[in-house]
Amino acid sequence: MKPLSFKRHRFPADVIRYAVWLYFRFSLSLRDVESLLAERGIEVSYETIRCWTKKFGPAIARRLKKLRxxxxxxxxxxxxxxxxxxxxxxxxxxxxxxxEVLELLVQRRRDTRAARKFLERLLRRQPIEPETITTDGLSSYSAALRALDLEHLHRPGRLRENNRAENSHLPVRQRERRMQGLKNQPSAQRFLSTHAAVYNTFSVQRHLISRPNLRRFRAEAHAAWAKATA
Structure with a gap:
């Protein structure tokens, strides 16, 4: 894996990595990250942190995804x-x-064409083929899967069985409120894709595991982050 380049930056690489990690790992604003760094004696503006997240966030997300x-x-x-x-x-x-968040896509419409575009992107970017595809009752899914010859995998209209997807929106809703809304479609796609990769790495479901396992999973997550940002 080719290392990230932090050349021509006034601040050390460790500071940049830490600021990017804080922003995507927790529900913090750019000004919150600025304040946390200032408490540690690092004076950097929130606009500089914004530039770091835009430049390094997508690259780190791609590396984290490869390590999953x-x-x-x-x-x-x-x-x-x-x-x-x-x-x-x-x-x-x-x-x-x-x-595990597999894929996400921001689109203007909620029709069959949009559903098919999303499904094609999802299938293209996954290393395995699906066994089942559970959705809500939206008819666009059925039409899109039928066009892709995947209708036999479809499990439509079972709301309780689709709680996994419903619950996965909660972290994004929290960030959306903290950021006071998303500004435009490209920046929303970039932020949400990076956020999903970091979320996959550090989400350990602590309420379901013992304390020793929690420590082990946390150590593995930080090791993956260190490797992706090396």
């Missing part, structure tokens, strides 16, 4: 309305049955 194991073949799909730049848009999201 193959997801489960049982997929859950859902879409949620978002207000981006004063317009209603739709965030299409796919997760596996363990809560």
């Amino acid at each position: 194991p193959s997801p489960s073949p049982r997929w859950h799909l859902d879409e949620v309305v978002c207000r981006i730049g004063g317009r209603h848009m739709y965030l299409w999201r796919a997760v596996d049955d363990e809560g």
Whole structure:
């Protein structure tokens, strides 16, 4: 894996990595990250931190995704309305049955064409083929899967069985409120894709595991982050 280049930056690489990690790992604003760094004696403006997140965030996300194991073949799909730049848009999201975020896409429409575009992107970027695809009752999913010859995998209209996808929207809703909305479609896509990769790495479901396992999973997550940002 080719190392990231932090050349021509006034601040050390460790400071940049830490600032980017804080912003994507926790529900913090850029000004919150600025304050946390200032408490540690590092004077940097929130606009500089914004530039760091835009430059290094997507590259780190791609590296984290490569380090993840193959997801489960049982997929859950859902879409949620978002207000981006004063317009209603739709965030299409796919997760596996363990809560791993597989793919997301911000689109203006919620029709068959949009569903097919999302499914094609999802299938193209996954290392495995799906065994089942669970969705809500939106008819666009059925039409898109039928066009892709995947209708036999579809499990439509089972709301309780699609709780995985429904619950996966909660971290994004928290960030959306903290950021006071998303500004435009490209920046929303970039931020949400990076946020999903970091979330997959550090989400350890602490309420389901013992304390020794929690420490081990945390250590593995930080090791993956260190490798991705080396």
